[in-house]
Amino acid sequence: MxxxxxxxxxxxxxxxxxxxxxxxxxxxxxxxxxxxxxxxxxxxxxxxxxxxxxxxxxxxxxxxxxxxxxxxxxxxxxxxxxxxxxxxxxxxxxxxxxxxxxxxxxxxxxxxxxxxxxxxxxxxxxxxxxxxxxxxxxxxxxxxxxxxxxxxxxxxxxxxxxxxxxxxxxxxxxxxxxxxxxxxxxxxxxxxxxxxxxxxxxxxxxxxxxxxxxxxxxxxxxxxxxxxxxxxxxxxxxxxxxxxxxxxxxxxxxxxxxxxxxxxxxxxxxxxxxxxxxxxxxxxxxxxxxxxxxxxxxxxxxxxxxxxxxxxxxxxxxxxxxxxxxxxxxxxxxxxxxxxxxxxxxxxxxxxxxxxxxxxxxxxxxxxxxxxxxxxxxxxxxxxxxxxxxxxxxxxxxxxxxxxxxxxxxxxxxxxxxxxxxxxxxxxxxxxxxxxxxxxxxxxxxxxxxxxxxxxxxxxxxxxxxxxxxxxxxxDGVAEELAVDDPHAESVRPSRVHGVVLVSKVHKPTLRALGYAQAFRPDSLEALTVEVEKEATEELERQWESLGVQVPLKVLDSPYREIAKPVVGYVREYRRTNPRDAVAVFIPEYVVGHWWEHVLHNQSALWLKSRLLFTPGVMVISVPWQLSSSSRADHPARRAPGAVRRGEPTARSEHEKLPAPENVRRS
Known part of the structure; x- marks a missing residue:
């Protein structure tokens, strides 16, 4: 209603x-x-x-x-x-x-x-x-x-x-x-x-x-x-x-x-x-x-x-x-x-x-x-x-x-x-x-x-x-904390934006995250991986070089096989030495179609996000990659009437302008 x-x-x-x-x-x-x-x-x-x-x-x-x-x-x-x-x-x-x-x-x-x-x-x-x-x-x-x-x-x-x-x-x-x-x-x-x-x-x-x-x-x-x-x-x-x-x-x-x-x-x-x-x-x-x-x-x-x-x-x-x-x-x-x-x-x-x-x-x-x-x-x-x-x-x-x-x-x-x-x-x-x-x-x-x-x-x-x-x-405390006292000071732009793309393997989700990060045009951009197994890291570096990726890859050592702690430590250290800069962290994530698949994927990404969100000056950006199982959740029979899936043809001519949705009152 x-x-x-x-x-x-x-x-x-x-x-x-x-x-x-x-x-x-x-x-x-x-x-x-x-x-x-x-x-x-x-x-x-x-x-x-x-x-x-x-x-x-x-x-x-x-x-x-x-x-x-x-x-x-x-x-x-x-x-x-x-x-x-x-x-x-x-x-x-x-x-x-x-x-x-x-x-x-x-x-x-x-x-x-x-x-x-x-x-x-x-x-x-x-x-x-x-x-x-x-x-x-x-x-x-x-x-x-x-x-x-x-x-x-x-x-x-x-x-x-x-x-x-x-x-x-x-x-x-x-x-x-x-x-x-x-x-x-x-x-x-x-x-x-x-x-x-x-x-x-x-x-x-x-x-x-x-x-x-x-x-x-x-x-x-x-x-x-x-x-x-x-x-x-x-x-x-x-x-x-x-x-x-x-x-x-x-x-x-x-x-x-x-x-x-x-x-x-x-x-x-x-x-x-x-x-x-x-x-x-x-x-x-x-x-x-x-x-x-x-x-x-x-x-x-x-x-x-x-x-x-x-x-x-x-x-x-x-x-x-x-x-x-x-x-x-x-x-x-x-x-x-x-x-x-x-x-x-x-x-x-x-x-x-x-x-x-x-x-x-x-x-x-x-x-x-x-x-x-x-x-x-x-x-x-x-x-x-x-x-x-x-x-x-x-x-x-x-x-x-x-x-x-x-x-x-x-x-x-x-x-x-x-x-x-x-x-x-x-x-x-x-x-x-x-x-x-x-x-x-x-x-x-x-x-x-x-x-x-x-x-x-x-x-x-x-x-x-x-x-x-x-x-x-x-x-009351949150409202007081969020109240705008000086609009100019609150809306000041950071001096620079440093982009970080988290990498575990060289695959399609990683390359999409890199492309998305580059579209943001940060002042500086680097890829970041954590070395848990030396052989896997060496293979990753070889693939990175063979593909000719222009973004530099930085490897963080993790003697205790942790992933989140080295990344969070690196980002916080960057913020400490560059307090006027903002850090944009891009995390590739899988989009799955079944509840049980969530148990099998994205656990490291979720843990990383939960830690990074507590760091001031850090923006966490999820870059989704839809697995094939997720397309079943978007089956035409399950969509709202009139909804069009991306890539599906429509009955409208190419030059016909689509009307604004009913819930859009102004733009």
């Missing part, structure tokens, strides 16, 4: 919802389960806390959605939390947010895909042994689809997201209607007893409070990905801010309805699920190897008449699909944020470049590689990965809300219009409340998850923060 076609990739709200909101929408599939896994450490005694924990999650979702709607309107250029914090709290705070979000985007991919694989295994237990392979394969598939472009990924992912929403709403409605008419569905695990973890069934006071807070922290996984819409405002159609804010409101309302419905039905059907199946009394099969069914799977089986019904497989299919596709939120957010950071010189510039399909290809590939490695390292286990999750989200939530409060303070200090001031006051209250709330949740998450693995996410964010600071220092 041409750069001018970027506008055609802008998204309507119906496609923006599955692209940017699939993560928070799909997280309802495991948020309730994570709450239950924590509360059942005390057996069934503390399940009565579930509604209160869920209510806290819903209230927090409402606060965060309202807060980020203010961000969307105030900062429509994208960048989300990073831009808000960088603008209002400074570059260092912005980097803290950026590092936290990048880590959390990686975790979003890992957790979403692992949870999706869990739901597949719930329907097809025989696939349990292939968990990791399936997870890594899905990450590769997501990356491939996203490399096709934002709009294409939206078209591919829209249907599963809407089918998931419809399926969950149907399941919740059916379950509640059955309950209202006295036909309460019962989960298959309701008959299992739960053995409490030693000492956990008698928790009271502070211990009970900490257990509830830990369950709340786990349930807050339902909020992951909420900020992705604020990062992707530029991808929306006009009016961008209004469309993004509307999409965020729809996302929040839909997620809350599904989360509340699933949690209510989990309590009604008496689902029993634990972090260790061996604590379930009456559990069929080997508790060490047999997987537990997920909460969604148990609900679908209980409500739709067993785990062999059509609707059960429908729910499991769309849930697995949307959980895997939820990683698409990160595949859009991570490359976009990385592109902004690269533009600000905090990440390598390659991450700012769009690919052929106008997607940030390098960012997509980097995310896929890191997330795939994490899934392989943790065996695609949701319980292990979940502890590394959501810490970064609430770091960015908190700092962005503080930044928005400062933004509104600055606006109120200069604004005189009464209606604008009223709106700013209202927004400041929303963001201020959001800052306090998310800060408290951040503390809770940090306290309850740090020792269970969240310290790794903290460490990764710290390392990423330090790395980005180092990259910025490097780019």
């Amino acid at each position: 041409r750069s001018e076609e970027l506008g055609e990739t802008l998204l309507p709200k119906r496609l923006a919802l599955p692209i940017f909101a699939s993560d928070p929408l799909s997280s309802v599939a495991y948020a309730t389960q994570e709450i239950l896994l924590v509360l059942t450490v005390g057996g069934t005694a503390f399940l009565y806390l579930t509604p209160w924990v869920a209510a806290g999650v819903v209230a927090l979702m409402a606060v965060v959605v309202m807060s980020y709607r203010q961000v969307v309107h105030a900062y429509p250029s994208g960048g989300g939390s990073y831009e808000v914090v960088s603008t209002n709290l400074g570059a260092r705070s912005g980097l803290v947010v950026a590092a936290s979000l990048l880590v959390d985007y990686v975790m979003t991919v890992a957790v979403s895909v692992a949870s999706g694989v869990d739901n597949i295994i719930s329907a097809l237990p025989g696939l349990a042994d292939h968990r990791v392979l399936m997870a890594v394969g899905f990450v590769a598939l997501l990356a491939a689809v996203n490399l096709r472009g934002v709009r294409e990924s939206g078209n591919a992912f829209a249907a599963p997201t809407y089918l998931f929403i419809a399926g969950i709403v149907l399941m919740v409605a059916t379950g509640l209607v059955r309950t209202a008419f006295g036909h309460t569905p019962v989960a298959s695990s309701a008959a299992y007893g739960i053995v409490p973890v030693d000492g956990k069934d008698t928790l009271a006071g502070l211990g009970l409070l900490l257990l509830g807070l830990r369950a709340f922290a786990s349930g807050c996984t339902a909020l992951t990905g909420v900020e992705a819409i604020s990062n992707g405002v530029p991808a929306f159609r006009r009016p961008k801010s209004r469309n993004a804010a509307t999409t965020m409101a729809v996302m929040g309302l839909t997620a809350v309805v599904m989360f509340v419905g699933i949690t209510a039905l989990a309590l009604i059907t008496k689902i029993h699920i634990t972090d260790d199946a061996c604590r379930l009394t009456g559990f069929p099969g080997d508790c060490h190897t047999a997987p537990q069914q997920t909460v969604i799977a148990q609900l679908a089986a209980a409500i739709f008449g067993g785990d062999h019904s059509v609707l059960f497989y429908y729910i499991q299919t769309v849930t697995a699909l949307v959980l895997i596709l939820a990683a698409n939120t990160a595949f859009n957010g991570f490359p976009l944020l990385a592109s902004i950071l690269a533009e600000h010189r905090y990440l390598p510039r390659q991450l700012h470049t769009r690919g052929d399909r106008l997607a940030y290809s390098n960012g997509i590939i980097a995310l896929a590689v890191v997330a795939g490695g994490l899934l392989w390292l943790y065996g695609a286990n949701v319980t292990s990965l979940i502890h590394l999750y959501i810490l970064g989200v609430f770091t960015s939530f908190t700092l962005s809300q503080i930044g928005m409060v400062k933004h509104w303070n600055g606006l109120l200090a200069n604004e005189t219009d009464a209606s604008v001031r009223h709106a700013a006051h209202r927004s400041r209250v929303i963001n201020g409340f959001g800052a306090v709330t998310t800060a408290l949740v951040l503390v809770i998450v940090l306290l309850t998850k740090f020792t269970q693995g969240a310290w790794l996410a903290v460490l990764a964010a710290i390392v990423l923060f330090a790395m980005m600071r180092g990259i910025r220092r490097h780019y």
Whole structure:
């Protein structure tokens, strides 16, 4: 796609919802389960806390959605939390947010895909042994689809997201209607007893409070990905801010309805699920190897008449699909944020470049590689990965809300219009409340998850923060070093140019390099060879003389059979004695057609170039010689349409002037 076609990739709200909101929408599939896994450490005694924990999650979702709607309107250029914090709290705070979000985007991919694989295994237990392979394969598939472009990924992912929403709403409605008419569905695990973890069934006071807070922290996984819409405002159609804010409101309302419905039905059907199946009394099969069914799977089986019904497989299919596709939120957010950071010189510039399909290809590939490695390292286990999750989200939530409060303070200090001031006051209250709330949740998450693995996410964010600071220092240092202070002094010509042609044998590549060097018309020119074997050097000198080559041949002695060191030493000595001269070193190189031929050729040339490039005042010039195998890579069938190989006849007359290529604007 041409750069001018970027506008055609802008998204309507119906496609923006599955692209940017699939993560928070799909997280309802495991948020309730994570709450239950924590509360059942005390057996069934503390399940009565579930509604209160869920209510806290819903209230927090409402606060965060309202807060980020203010961000969307105030900062429509994208960048989300990073831009808000960088603008209002400074570059260092912005980097803290950026590092936290990048880590959390990686975790979003890992957790979403692992949870999706869990739901597949719930329907097809025989696939349990292939968990990791399936997870890594899905990450590769997501990356491939996203490399096709934002709009294409939206078209591919829209249907599963809407089918998931419809399926969950149907399941919740059916379950509640059955309950209202006295036909309460019962989960298959309701008959299992739960053995409490030693000492956990008698928790009271502070211990009970900490257990509830830990369950709340786990349930807050339902909020992951909420900020992705604020990062992707530029991808929306006009009016961008209004469309993004509307999409965020729809996302929040839909997620809350599904989360509340699933949690209510989990309590009604008496689902029993634990972090260790061996604590379930009456559990069929080997508790060490047999997987537990997920909460969604148990609900679908209980409500739709067993785990062999059509609707059960429908729910499991769309849930697995949307959980895997939820990683698409990160595949859009991570490359976009990385592109902004690269533009600000905090990440390598390659991450700012769009690919052929106008997607940030390098960012997509980097995310896929890191997330795939994490899934392989943790065996695609949701319980292990979940502890590394959501810490970064609430770091960015908190700092962005503080930044928005400062933004509104600055606006109120200069604004005189009464209606604008009223709106700013209202927004400041929303963001201020959001800052306090998310800060408290951040503390809770940090306290309850740090020792269970969240310290790794903290460490990764710290390392990423330090790395980005180092990259910025490097780019700043290079820019300062390359800045032109005195154009006349910087563009001064060398006094003389001394040409050196490296020679190993007298053959066609050598003679071409000599001819090319002579065409440069250096002030002086010589050929240079290194004597590794005396007989070979003597033969080379005889051939040189017999051919009548007018360029003098100089032989460097190498008692230790090295090639690069004598050449580099000779060139550096010349530069030391002639500091105002430039040295042009011509190196004959083979052009090969197969990857394995690179191992057989050009190794000495590559090593020489790598050494000579560190020598000031030395220009290294490769003179290619195409071997016959290289011509196969230029076969007419492999060339772009309209391309003409050198020497091929064309249909144009000899005197007809060729038009300038389309990409040439001036000459």
